[in-house]
Amino acid sequence: MTTTFPPSSSAPPASNSGGLMAWLRKNLFNNWLNGILTVAISAMLVWVGMSFLEWAFTVAQWSVIPANWQLYFVGRYPNDQYWRLWAIFGLVAILSGLSWGILARNTAQLFTKTALICLGLLGVFGVIMPAPLTSRLLFLGAVILLAAAAWGGRQLGHSVAGIGRWISFAWIASFFVVMWLLAGGFGLESVSTGNWGGLLLTLFISVVSILLCFPMGVLLALGRQSSLPVVRLLSVLYIEIIRGVPLIAILFIGQNMIPLFLPQGMRPDNVYRAILGLTLFSAAYLAENVRGGLQAIPRGQMEAAHALGLNPALTTMLIILPQALKISIPAIVGQFISLFQDTTLLSIVSILELLGISRSILANPSFIGRYWEVYLFIGVIYWLFCYLMSIGSRRIEASLNTEH
Amino acid sequence: MTPTGDREERIPIWRDQRFWNIAFQVLALAAVILLLTTLFGNALRTLQSQGRQFNFDFLGNPASFNIGESVIPYQTQDPYWKAFLVGLLNTLRLIVVGFVLTTIIGIFAGIASFSNNWLVKKISQVYVELIRNTPLLLQLFAWYFGVIFGLAGDQPRRLLRAIFITKRQGGGVFIPWFTGEPVSLTSFGLLIAAAIAAVVLWRWRIHVMETQGASGQPQAIALAVLGIVSIFLFFFGLAWQFPQPTEAGGVTGGLRMSLEYAAILAGLVFYTGAFIAEIVRAGIQAVSKGQWEAGRALGLDAGKLMRLIVFPQALRVIIPSLNSQYMNLAKNSSLALAIGYPDIYSTASTTFNQTGRPIEVFILIAATYLTINLVISLAMNSLNRAVELKER
Known part of the structure; x- marks a missing residue:
């Protein structure tokens, strides 16, 4: 940390000549202070790594993970109804594969090295995961479905024009199918939200909250930028008040005040109240992210739209919003990532999502004190999802970038 | 829609942007007020049916719960x-x-x-x-x-x-941490004074260097002395415990x-x-x-x-x-x-x-x-x- 260099995009490419020694000298031992720093940090890292490995292989008791495998992923969902969850998993795998194939229809290669590595990792996970044989086979089947659907999607994308719109419809339709399969009714045995749990519940709550808060956030952002004083004032009030209080206070409203505000006898489900709280909270933050995008659109765009004879609503819908949303994609996805992480707060209001179910596992006398094992395990799960979302955001950003 | 002559045709009201601006705002306001009055009306009804009221009088009642840590003296009977x-x-x-x-x-x-x-x-x-x-x-x-x-x-x-x-x-x-003894407090005050003096000296040094072309060496020496004194004060004057x-x-x-x-x-x-x-x-x-x-x-x-x-x-x-x-x-x-x-x-x-x-x-x-x-x-x-x- 003795010297610094500027971020240089136009710097000459790093030369590969010289090999390992030259690289070491340039990056780790370019002066004596850096040399000392490198040695000290390496020693520390080795010590940390050794202690961790020692802990992981001698002290840690990993049995807390396989023993509660189902709990982490689906909570107390009834055992005999698991096929419904597998159906959902398969459906999502097929749709993801199709979307992937269709989006990648114009690239040189569908199964790039990265894609193959990811599929391989999924496959390895399916083989080694500590679940019954049928679960592992079903998981592997879903991975194969994903790959097959990707291949099929690529073929479809080449032969059928406008397939992209159909896949969007399919996603929307699949949401209702998923809801039906999850909750039951209409011929299926109904499973109350109290039995949903673990990663399943985390994903359900995040997806529904994201879907709901997005339109609300966009509307609030438009309201805040509106030329109508009343609309602007109401939007500003909402956004600033919500952003001024912690999420846990909003969940407090959801838990304790919503039953009060609704007509007597109407008491919505715990999970739906939590979704409402998360949505109301995230919409205010999302509005600020979208506002950033709206402010970046030059005035000329709006004037040009007026000159073309578009009315304000059409100007917003066709000219301003598409550009503004494109600019704010990184911020919006960032907000989705924090919403996903914020679902952990629901464990405080006794909803058994992934962290909540982990806490109840840790409260089980036979697993007492196994904190690190459990926290590392679910930490990896959270990290994976957030990391995937941020990679996805970078991909979308790159594919929408029309500048040269 | 610009007026073209003396006998300008009036724009029908549903095509007038000004009308819609006002109407939209009135509608938005009405919707929010309706929502809030419904919600609070329900809340008040629920509270009344349970014999509760909306006021802050309870703040004076004894709290009767324990708080693990506090910087001010607090007892369970406190309000x-x-x-x-x-x-x-x-x-x-x-x-x-x-x-x-x-x-x-x-x-x-x-x-x-x-x-x-x-x-x-x-x-x-x-x-x-x-x-x-x-x-x-x-x-x-x-x-x-x-x-x-x-x-x-x-x-x-x-x-x-x-x-x-x-x-x-x-x-x-x-x-x-340092003890709260007088010698420690005095050292603390001196350290703050030294920090302020250092800032003043530094500014003075820049000033004379810029305006008079002076070397600024006397100020630099003063700064160094101040630094050494501060280090001594920090380690020995604060009476670390x-x-x-x-x-x-x-x-x-x-x-x-x-x-x-x-x-x-x-x-x-x-x-x-x-x-x-x-x-x-x-x-x-x-x-x-x-x-x-x-x-x-x-x-x-x-x-x-x-x-x-x-x-x-x-x-x-x-x-x-x-x-x-x-x-x-x-x-x-x-x-x-x-x-x-x-x-x-x-x-x-x-x-x-x-x-x-x-x-x-x-x-x-x-x-x-x-x-x-x-x-x-x-x-x-x-x-x-x-x-x-x-x-x-």
């Missing part, structure tokens, strides 16, 4: 408002210390990502990616149940030679932090630090390349280049975003509830459980956090004005 005050002070104690520590960590990690030592750069990146992609609450649990409870045993354990940690009754994390284990198995001396406080402080500081590191990194990246090159052309070494040229300009980008990170830290401090540190949200939540007054308690919570955020915002805005580009 609710005092319990709130204790919680508020605990929150402030947490976030003010948190601001200082997280800023230090964030700036270090942010600058480290520009280091030309590959290891330092990677560690900074891994830290940021790891922290930002895992939930804060999980991190807090890991700090509290994993780190703190992993370290704290019934017997005091010594860490880094001078810190003690124990979970016995009245235990906690003990760090070296090191915690010592007692024979009974406890620890005396030093500054005691409760385990809960230490855990939530560590969690918040490292979490927010990662976000600040990203902001610092982006801020430094925003300084145009020409500035770096000009600085190097002037013959500045890398340290001076960062300190004199790049960082002051980066600050203009950094400070507005820091504002929201400080606000996030303040809001996230409410997660203290999850590990049992009695902050304002935690005491308010207990109050609600005892009194069953959701609306009043929520108003108190919301007002507290809104005020805290407003104060942070005002402070950061005035700081921002100090560093922003003065255009003439």
Whole structure:
């Protein structure tokens, strides 16, 4: 940390000549202070790594993970109804594969090295995961479905024009199918939200909250930028008040005040109240992210739209919003990532999502004190999802970038 | 739609944008008022049917719950408002210390990502990616149940030679601190005076160097002397008190932090630090390349280049975003509830459980956090004005 260099995009490419020694000298031992720093940090890292490995292989008791495998992923969902969850998993795998194939229809290669590595990792996970044989086979089947659907999607994308719109419809339709399969009714045995749990519940709550808060956030952002004083004032009030209080206070409203505000006898489900709280909270933050995008659109765009004879609503819908949303994609996805992480707060209001179910596992006398094992395990799960979302955001950003 | 002649045809009202502007606003206002009156009407009806009322009188009643730690004397019979005050002070104690520590960590990690030592750069990146992609609450649990409870045993354990940690009754994390004796306080005052004198001397030195072309050597020598004196004062004048284990198995001396406080402080500081590191990194990246090159052309070494040229300009980008990170830290401090540190949200939540007054308690919570955020915002805005580009 003795010297610094500027971020240089136009710097000459790093030369590969010289090999390992030259690289070491340039990056780790370019002066004596850096040399000392490198040695000290390496020693520390080795010590940390050794202690961790020692802990992981001698002290840690990993049995807390396989023993509660189902709990982490689906909570107390009834055992005999698991096929419904597998159906959902398969459906999502097929749709993801199709979307992937269709989006990648114009690239040189569908199964790039990265894609193959990811599929391989999924496959390895399916083989080694500590679940019954049928679960592992079903998981592997879903991975194969994903790959097959990707291949099929690529073929479809080449032969059928406008397939992209159909896949969007399919996603929307699949949401209702998923809801039906999850909750039951209409011929299926109904499973109350109290039995949903673990990663399943985390994903359900995040997806529904994201879907709901997005339109609300966009509307609030438009309201805040509106030329109508009343609309602007109401939007500003909402956004600033919500952003001024912690999420846990909003969940407090959801838990304790919503039953009060609704007509007597109407008491919505715990999970739906939590979704409402998360949505109301995230919409205010999302509005600020979208506002950033709206402010970046030059005035000329709006004037040009007026000159073309578009009315304000059409100007917003066709000219301003598409550009503004494109600019704010990184911020919006960032907000989705924090919403996903914020679902952990629901464990405080006794909803058994992934962290909540982990806490109840840790409260089980036979697993007492196994904190690190459990926290590392679910930490990896959270990290994976957030990391995937941020990679996805970078991909979308790159594919929408029309500048040269 | 411009008037073309004397006998202008009136625009039908449904095509008049002005009409729609007003109509839309009236509709929006009416909808919001309707929604709010329905919600509060329901709430009032529910409250009345349960024989409850909306007022803040309960604040004078005895709280009759215990609070684990408090900076002001507090007893169980004290009224609710005092319990709130204790919680508020605990929150402030947490976030003010948190601001200082997280800023230090964030700036270090942010600058480290520009280091030309590959290891330092990677560690900074891994830290940021790891922290930002895992939930804060999980991190807090890991700090509290994993780190703190992993370290704290019934017997005091010594860490880094001078810190003690124990979970016995009245235990906690003990760090070296200075005693409140007169000599220590005097030294503290002298240190502050020395800091002010150093700033004055530094300005004076720059002034004479710029305007008179003087070498500035006398001032530099004075600064050096001041520095040496300050170091002596710091180590010997402050009367540092090191915690010592007692024979009974406890620890005396030093500054005691409760385990809960230490855990939530560590969690918040490292979490927010990662976000600040990203902001610092982006801020430094925003300084145009020409500035770096000009600085190097002037013959500045890398340290001076960062300190004199790049960082002051980066600050203009950094400070507005820091504002929201400080606000996030303040809001996230409410997660203290999850590990049992009695902050304002935690005491308010207990109050609600005892009194069953959701609306009043929520108003108190919301007002507290809104005020805290407003104060942070005002402070950061005035700081921002100090560093922003003065255009003439």
